[in-house]
Amino acid sequence: MSRSRTPFLVLAALVVAGPVLGLASAAVASTTTHTPYQTGRVDAGTPNSTTVTKNSAGQVVSYGDPAITYTTPSPSLATLGQSLFLENCASCHGTQANGVPANGTSGAYPDLVGLGPATIDFWVESGRMPAADPTAVQAKRRTPRLDQNQALAIAAWINSLSPSYPGIPSVNLKDANVSDGAALFALNCAACHTIEGDGDALASGTFAPSLRNVPAYQVAEAIRTGPGNMPRFTGNLSDYQVADIVKYVTTEIQHPQNVGGFGLGGLGPVAEGFVGLLLGVGLLALVGFWVGERQ
């Protein structure tokens, strides 16, 4: 498929719209059965909305409201993406990104075809992929091995194998309502990520990661695509509501109004108990020790 697209690469250097159109025509040809919203594994993580806006290339850029716009990475990056994929990802996910590595075992690693650019972009740009330890129960966020452009390139190549949704979200935070976001966060997110967004350990070595240092678009990607154990929030949250949550996370969770002194790490009563007992009672007992006789 990448070979058949090579002629467009010349055009890509000159015009942006050209290759997009070109790929779109190929995409339409191969994905005519795709609905723009989630029906199964393919297109997982697209909002359940039949109202969609498409760009000139025929790709869905929003799902009925302007709170989030979705972009598909430029297919001109696909060649770069393929070579990056072969270098960094293929040893587990296989050369065709179908989760079958060279030794032929299938089922051990996820099939990436059809998952949509947002999924690929989230895992690479949060530093979780390429995995530091492929045997770990859950990958941790770390400094990304690949930069943003390289992540987009890999997403572009995988998308070229079977064009799918959702694209990479761009959240319009200006009109989002932080109060609604707080309520939705308490309802949907706090049960794992904790109400202060610090994350915590879940069963059997899995954990809900901290939300303190996650950029806005990655929060939206995670909500829509449900990485790892996280559920995909597709039908029950509109793009407006996702934007509200993203605004709450990127403002109040990441920059809490910590009035009342040191926040004690957001550990709640555990830290408070230690401070109260060791610093409070302990110091006062020491003062008593100092005031009293010691024989």
Added chain:
Amino acid sequence: MSQTVTTKRSQRESAGPYGKIGHTLNELDDRLGVAKGGRTFLDKIFPDHWSFMLGEIALYSFVVLLVTGIFLTLYYIPSQDLTTYTGSYLPLYGQKVTEAYASSVNLSFAVRGGLLMRQMHHWSCDIFVGAIVLHMGRVFFTGAFRKPRELNWTIGTTLLILAIVNGFLGYSLPDDLVSGTGIRIAYSIILSIPLVGTYVAFFLFGGNFPGTAIIPRFFILHVLIIPLVILGLVGAHMGLLVRQKHTQFPGKGKTEKNVVGSPMYPVFMAKTTGFMFVVTGAIALLGAFAQINPIWQFGPYTASRISYAVQPDWYMGFLDGALRIFPAWSFHSFGYTIPLEVTIPAVIFPGILFNLIMVWPAIERKFTKDNALHNLLDRPSNRPKRTAAGVTVAVLCSMLFIASSTDVMANFFHVSLNTVLWSMRILCIVTPIIAYPVTYKICREMQGFAGAGKRKTTNVVSRTAEGEYLATPAPVYVDDVVHEHEHEAVAIPTFVSEPVAEDEASPSGVRRIPR
């Protein structure tokens, strides 16, 4: 003829030997007879040992609790009626919240000094219960609860229970997401009581959870009923203390028949007043600089919402830990369900624990057959069985306390939550079993070791002219010559009613009075 000249000196002399204050006191005494009681009070002897100050931390943090609590009641609205939050905290603006929650957030953000008062109130509660537990440990391990002080031990234990209960009620009042979860757990614990659980729960909550009655009911219990009972029991605790006089550690000049220490006036009064300011100051510093319970971040409680990683305040931790690690056992039969995984750790276990603590003096008397009056304290090492029993219970409760943060530990150390859970299950059983013999053995070793508790002396190394090195032990410290740390044969339990030896030298700065 002598002329009467009014000078300052003659005025002073005419006022009598006690001056104007003395005159006023005399007038009071003529009418109310305060001299006798006042003299007893001012002359009350307080032992100087530092461990006797632990109870005072509890007393003074209770005073802070009362003062800050009165401030909070001025602004808190004990109601579960829904209102729209329109205060200054943006993420809550426009949300439907209860009056209780809105007023708690408002008193934190909109009332001058409100957040400081709320944080001081919460910190002093943590310190209050902590100091009670420390004080209780001191009383237990030194045997201060023995005859004639069993009643005061019972009062103290009741105070601990009331403090824990009132702490729980208090942190539930803001009606935030975290405390609402706590109320939900308390409701389930009450439900789990066999036979009467549902009736008791519906009675207390005025119907099914959450209802609208619980916050007003908790409020009255928290600010009126339980504080009054605590206040009364604190009075009884102190009254008995004055009536029965202090215990003291054995030592030079200290016998079963006397109390050695500083009198209330002036030494102890200065000391304790200073200590009160230190306690108040420490709580004020914590309230000003350490955030506690940021309820605005938690949001209001609704039954459909929950936050992960929720722990109760530390004094409820051992119960939470027991609930967390108990295996999922339950009993289903005859159309009834008894959730043993809740009933055993949260109802039966604390029931046994607190009853055991209450009746411990009687249990010990039964075993030692010691019916004598005791005013001199034990060294813990001289009572290895009691010390080992106390350490066992303390270790169990500490392990359960640690178990209440299984998720925090798993997250912090990057290990599986299941591993932590099973580790805590094993530790909670194994560590108390190990603690008893180890403590017992250490106590016995300390009894047998003559130098225990004394400072080591230096070795003076000298070099002779021939180049030979000699190490000579320096003489023991003068203070350590007194053999107070040495193992005394465990007292034969009889009350020796010998008179106080009059020729014993009184240590400087202390007074000794017969009982």
